[in-house]
Amino acid sequence: MAGKSGRTIVNVPDKSWKKTLLCWESMLVVVFILINIFCASISSSYQFSSVLREMPKYLTEMFLLFPMAYILILGEIDISVGAIVCLSATMTCMASNKEWPFIVVVLVSLLVGTICGFVNGLILTKFTELPPMIVTLGTQIVFRGIAEISLGSGGSVSLSNTEGFRMIAGKVGTIPYILFVVAIFAVIFTVVLSKTTFGRSVYAIGSNSRAAYYSGIHVQRIRLIIYTAMGFMAGLAALFLTSVLYGANTTTGNGFEMDAIAMAVFGGISTAGGKGKLQGGIISGLIIICLRIGLGQINMNPQLILIILGALLILAVLLPNIGGEVKLKKKTAAAK
Template sequence: MAGKSGRTISNVPEKSWKKTVLSWEGMLVLLIILINIFCASISPSYQLANVLREMPKYLTEVFLMLPMAYILILGEIDISVGATVCLSATMTCMVCNKDMPFIVVVLTALLVGTICGFINGMILTRFTELPPMIVTLGTQIVFRGIAEIALGSGGSISLSNTDGFRMIAGKAGMIPYILFVVLIFAVIFTLVLSKTTFGRSVYAIGSNRLAAYYSGIHVQNIRLIIYTAMGFMAGLAALFLTSVLYGANTTTGNGFELDAIAMAVFGGISTAGGKGKLQGGIISAFIIICLRIGLGQINMNPQLILIILGALLILAVLLPNIGGEVKLKKKTVSAK
């Protein structure tokens, strides 16, 4: 576009390599390189083949992080996803043990998860005054309670036929199939959030729900779609988790919701809503996975690993606030 002076003004702001490198996502890329160097230095077993072999049991949580990022950008939270995984895995095992065709088993996992997510969405969109944390806390108790009743006194179930699950737990060379599936969904969720009207609407709702509503955005429909997608991805996570564990019990999926939230927040997604990029969440998910594998290989206490991850999460939340305060002080000083 040409101005009065005859100069051409670009509609698109110029991209600076310095801004890209110093962005949160750029720092995360640097961090994942450093984490891999660190893990390789402390563990002789930290090699590509071993990392890829151990990765599937952690990758299921990335399925949950993708829609969880959408929910956090909305300014909301879903703490029922671990229980949804538990219920989906339980029902999947029960249907599989009835000698049903494997396609029916797969559909069971996806359908149970989707129904759970839809229930959350329906409650929250019909009773908009209810806080998402309280609603999903209630459904968390209900979903895990149903799973516990279904599992009975033993509290666990094992697969009697593992053929189908062995197939989806397979590998293409060294790379497990689940990694391909995770990357495919990561690309889909990223493109939808960053390149579509739906994604822009999610950011608008997270920034100011009332303003989004008056601008013509179907706020409640979008919330329902996202919570239902959360349930679908929980069902998918349950399917692949069952292919790793060959069974389910009352503790299946325990803490998955916290891990998904941690991955998203560490990736730069704001819990206040309206801010963050999914690319950061994806990179941070692999940082956490690599760190867990590396520290696990040297037999570090699992509780100590959790402490380290918790400290990283607190640091990730504090850094933007510290940076904001520094910028504010500089502006104050320059104004004087």
């Protein structure tokens, strides 16, 4: 646009190559490459085909990452998702064992998860003074308790009919179906968050929910939609997890909520709300999955793997803060 002076005013922000290359997502791509080199060096069986073969049991957690990123950007948290996966998987197995058509079994899994997510959202939107962590802690206990009661004294249920689950656990060549499904939902959630009014509203709520409300954003409606979507994706995760485990027990889904949060935070999504990109969460999720597969192939103690992942998470939280402090000191020194 040309002004009175004859100069052209550019209303599109300039994106420098330096800024793009040094962004958190670009650094995660480098880490992803290094992690794969490291895993290949410590395990002779770490190959593309072996990674694809072992991926399905880990990819289920990626379904939880997508809506969890939205919740964290809202400045909130949901720690009930592991319990929702457990309850959905339990009901899925029971429905399958009743010889119901597989399409009905799929709907049972999705419906149970969606109802649980809707319950979380309904409580949080009707009683806005309640902190999400406490509410979802309570519903976590309730949902897992229902699953344990349903499972009875044995504490587990096995599929008597695995035909439908073998179908969704199938592959196109060497690529499992679940990878295609994860990719589709990754694109959907990323586009909605970064390119739509709904996504901009999520960031606005996370930055300042009161200001967002007075600017005309339907804050509580958006929160309800996101928590319900969280439940739906937990039901979807339970469906694919059942296709891997061929059953469910009282520990199904244990720690899934922490893994989803770790993926999101390591991907650069702020727990304070209003900041972060889902692309970073997706890359970090793949990093964690590849690291688990590589360390698992050398029979490393699972607890030690958790310690390594915890250290990576702490590092991911510390680095931006250290960088911020360094910049602040430079500005202060320059001002003097």
